[in-house]
Amino acid sequence: MKILDDDIELMLSFQKGEKSCFEKILEKYEKPLINFIFRTIGDRWAAEDLTQEVFLRIYRSAATYKPLAKFSTWLYKIATDICIDYQRKNKHKHEFVSLDNPVTTEEEEIKREIPDQSTVAPDISIDKKQISEIIQSALFSLPTNQRLALTLRIYENKSYQEISKILGCSISGVESLLFRARQNLKQKLSFLISSFSD
């Protein structure tokens, strides 16, 4: 089955040798893709490198390209695979350590004096940057597949069917992933949501 959209037409024109068409693809997807990868792996510079890797794969596979799915679905599928691969390779670098856990030395146990974000007093104003940091940290605390599903749904506005194709799972699987992701996020962001609703 052949699917045609504007991006596919651009890709097919690039396949015929029109390099300007690939420039248009780059222009359209560079920003969303960098942000998608950044929200998945949490490292700005690595996100740029991985985005370039995604575009390079597409560039190299242009000769054998066949429009079997929506172009953006194919693009995000490649990006997802690259992110998962990157996280697998750098697993030890991204282990999350609870900052409020006490540090045990040879002599004593020292309590860390870091305020618990979930007990921020409502009267303390939180600026935009802090909100971004809190949301970012809440997102990174989610398991990878839940984070990917949520990012694809909320930021990329993908349908459940598209997400299922990108992540390689069933539509009910996507529904379940998003339900669990939102429940986990609710726990992490409850204080922020309440402070906003007040």
Next chain:
Amino acid sequence: MKCKRVRRKLSAYLDRELNDKGKEIITEHLKECTNCRKEFSILSGQDELVTKLEAMEPSVDFRVRFWKKARESEGKEVVKKMPRLSWLPVPVMSLLIIIIISYVSGFYFTLYAKGENLRTQIETQVLENFIASAHPLNPISLLNFCNECWEALCRRAQSQKVSSKCICGRCENQ
């Protein structure tokens, strides 16, 4: 429908991914149930909050770096696509072996088709030619050459009185 089941479907309801019937059931339930309505409001507020996350801009030289990498990868592909000649010796060697075998077997078939006298005559002639040839790769010629050198060395040693008797076993006989 029980609240627990409704709450499980709220996420899909929020994403407008339920079918008409499912959508209708949840809408009706939300009208009646305050707790589920509150839960729905939290989830939609949460989605709104998450979208507040600032988007980052790509580096200024992002595309320049990409095209540089693309050109480099094209260069590598050209190198990869160059025909490798390593496979060539295999068929060439096979062909040579086949030619040699057919030539030798053809020669022997022709030879055995002749009468016995004629065959012996040809065989002797070939053998004599082979031995008589002074080609350095001929093992018999090489052996003869070595023996001659050995004999010359032996004679020289005796004339210079380095050695009192023949050690090569050839010059004494002469």
